[in-house]
Amino acid sequence: MLSARDxxxxxxxxxxxxxxxxxxxxxxxxxxxxxxxxxxxxxxQAVSGFVKTTSGEVRFCGERIDGVAPERICRLGxxxxxxxxxxxxxxxxxxxxxxxxxxxxxxxxxxxxAVSTAELVRLGGKLDLTCRQLTLPDQKAxxxxxxxxxxxxxxxxxxxxxxxxxxxxxxxxxxIRDLRDRGITFLVVEHNMDVIMGLxxxxxxxxxxxxxxxxxxxxxxxxxxxxxxxxxAEFELA
Ligand SMILES: Nc1ncnc2c1ncn2[C@@H]1O[C@H](COP(=O)(O)OP(=O)(O)OP(=O)(O)O)[C@@H](O)[C@H]1O
Ligand SMILES: [Mg+2]
Numbered sequence: 546m547l548s549a550r551d552x553x554x555x556x557x558x559x560x561x562x563x564x565x566x567x568x569x570x571x572x573x574x575x576x577x578x579x580x581x582x583x584x585x586x587x588x589x590q591a592v593s594g595f596v597k598t599t600s601g602e603v604r605f606c607g608e609r610i611d612g613v614a615p616e617r618i619c620r621l622g623x624x625x626x627x628x629x630x631x632x633x634x635x636x637x638x639x640x641x642x643x644x645x646x647x648x649x650x651x652x653x654x655x656x657x658x659a660v661s662t663a664e665l666v667r668l669g670g671k672l673d674l675t676c677r678q679l680t681l682p683d684q685k686a687x688x689x690x691x692x693x694x695x696x697x698x699x700x701x702x703x704x705x706x707x708x709x710x711x712x713x714x715x716x717x718x719x720x721i722r723d724l725r726d727r728g729i730t731f732l733v734v735e736h737n738m739d740v741i742m743g744l745x746x747x748x749x750x751x752x753x754x755x756x757x758x759x760x761x762x763x764x765x766x767x768x769x770x771x772x773x774x775x776x777x778a779e780f781e782l783a
Contacts, residue, residue, distance in 0.1 A: 546571045546699055546730050547592065547623070552601035552611070554584075554591050561587040563754035564601065567732075569699070574721070574731040576745030576762070578738075580775050583751040585734045589701045592732075593625040594618045606698070619648050622698035626688045626705055634677035638668050638687060641676060645694035658694055666690040666720060682713040689720060699730040706740055718744055738776070742766065750775060 547569040554562040590596040594615035603611040642659035735741040749759040752774040
């Protein structure tokens with residue numbers, strides 16, 4: 546579904562993403578992990594059209610999308626969430642989801658989709674609360690809802706679980722699995738190893754701009770290179 550080939554992103558003298566290739570198949574949940582500053586968010590930005598790739602090629606469902614504007618990529622069915630929750634505090638859940646659905650749909654239909662999307666992400670009873678009235682887990686659900694309201698085929702999730710307690714994390718994990726069962730494909734950046742191990746069919750690891758390892762979760766956590774650059778010796782002993 547998504548195919549990145551030798552994608553690089555240069556910020557002045559810094560090569561934040563260095564020839565990264567990654568494929569995600571339809572219906573998969575792929576994890577993308579690595580230390581702070583490894584280039585995970587920048588890779589998402591490049592794939593979703595928010596920053597320009599310096600070189601390489603990105604295809605979504607066979608179509609070239611590098612250099613294509615984010616709104617157009619979104620209309621093709623690839624959407625992303627932001628690492629920092631981005632909501633307008635004074636808008637209601639209904640208004641927020643309607644605004645997201647407008648990327649694709651006329652107003653009347655967008656309003657209808659807002660309601661069904663709220664149900665889907667378990668905010669059905671909170672349609673008329675403002676974003677500032679939501680708890681953090683509900684804000685995360687809304688973040689996923691905003692992505693779902695654009696009726697995507699694939700979602701890039703950037704640390705959507707950050708700041709949640711374990712029980713709250715479990716709920717978001719269930720939601721993601723649920724959406725996958727409904728046919729959505731996911732590429733997920735997450736620092737919580739338990740979460741990413743449990744959720745992912747496959748994991749890719751980035752270190753300073755490069756993809757260093759890719760494989761099944763069990764193999765990836767045992768890989769000496771991954772332990773060295775990311776997990777540390779503690780994890781090896783654990
Ligand atoms: N717009 C930008 N301009 C210049 N440098 C940037 C920009 N965005 C990111 N960088 C740099 O690119 C590198 C990769 O950053 P990025 O945010 O992609 O890392 P990350 O893997 O998402 O890290 P984290 O786990 O902390 O979110 C870092 O050195 C960062 O400082
Ligand atoms: Mg990041």
